[in-house]
Amino acid sequence: MNHNxxxxxxxPAKPRESGLTMVMDKGLSLRQAEDFLEVNADKVDLLKLGFGTSIATPNVKEKIKLYHDAGLMVYPGGTLFEAFFVRSQLDDYLRFVDDLGLETVEVSDGSMVIDEQVKCEMISRLAKNYRVLSEVGSKEAGILISPNKWTSMMEQELAAGSWKVIAEARESGNVGIYRPNGTAHTALVRRILAKVQLEDILWEAPKKPQQVWFLKQFGANVNLGNIGPHDVIPLECLRLGLRGDTFFDHLPAEMAEGVRQIPEDAEVEDD
Structure with a gap:
């Protein structure tokens, strides 16, 4: 980066444990993937082939090789794991993953019910040969999980061998750790962090206001996921304080004093 x-x-430099950015690929072409990497490869850590796109996308092996050659960890979305699991085809899933040359997988139960003990057994089994991410939270808006259960599941899955646990939000950003209007369940997030280390969690944050909220709460190197391919550089600017939303977050107080813009309707104390 050439600047003063x-x-x-x-x-942190890659490979890193914190400050991770996970991008969701929902079916980019080879040409689009090449263009994406030309601009973003040094800023992205994880590339998720969203839901079942690794089956439906043409030239997926070639695209995965592009991502791997650029240093990205690539994995199929957890929904694909569930699609194989519900059909009792776990061995077929592993053959599929191996055929694609993938070293990272996601274990989730966002679309179906999987007993937590069984899920942890799957994590332990897969962690022997793969880097495992596991996801906690439902993709259904009406499914509510208590904070105690959230933290318990995350702790158990990390203990079972998950590298990171993903806090569910979907690409819509209105379920799981978010309310239907897209704002964060702040009490839930706080309860989770009372038991689980920040760097062990990958927070899905597909919308800019959600990214801003996490960055303001936990700093530039919070792990964020479900980022759109066109939102990587905008997110990096948010992390660095190079957008209006986070402009003053990393400046010393004396530099910010007297230059913050104050809305006209804000109350200003008389001198």
Whole structure:
């Protein structure tokens, strides 16, 4: 990065444990993947082939090789794992993953019910040969999980061998850790973090206001996922304080004093 701009937060070098950015590929072509990597490869850590797109997308092996050659960890979405699991085809799933040359997998139960003990057994089994991410939370808006259960599941799955646990939000960003209007369940997030380390969690945050909220709460190097391919650089600018939403977040107080813009309807104390 060729600049002399001061007061930017330090971003860990890849491979890293925190400050992760996970992008969802919902069916990019080879040409689109090449264009995406030309601009974003150094800023992305994980590339999820969303839901069942790794079956439906042509030239997927070639695309995965592009991503791997660029240093990205690639994995199929958890919905695909569930599609094989519900059909009792786990061995077929593993053959499919191996045929694609993937070293990372996701274990989830967002679309179906899987007993937590069984899920943890799957994680332990897969963790012997793959990097495992596991996802907690339902994709259905009406399914509510208590904070205690959220934290318990995350703790159990990390203990079973998950590298990171994913906090569910879908690409719509209105379920799981978010309310139907897209705002964060702040109490739930706080309860989770009382028991689970921040760097062990990948928070799905597909919408800009959600990204801003997590960055303001937990800093530039919070792990964020379900980022759209066109939103990687905008997110990196948010992390660095190079967008209006986070402009003052990394500046010293004396530099920000007197230059913040104040809305006209805000109350201003008399001198």
């Amino acid at each position: 701009l001061t007061h930017l937060p330090e971003r």
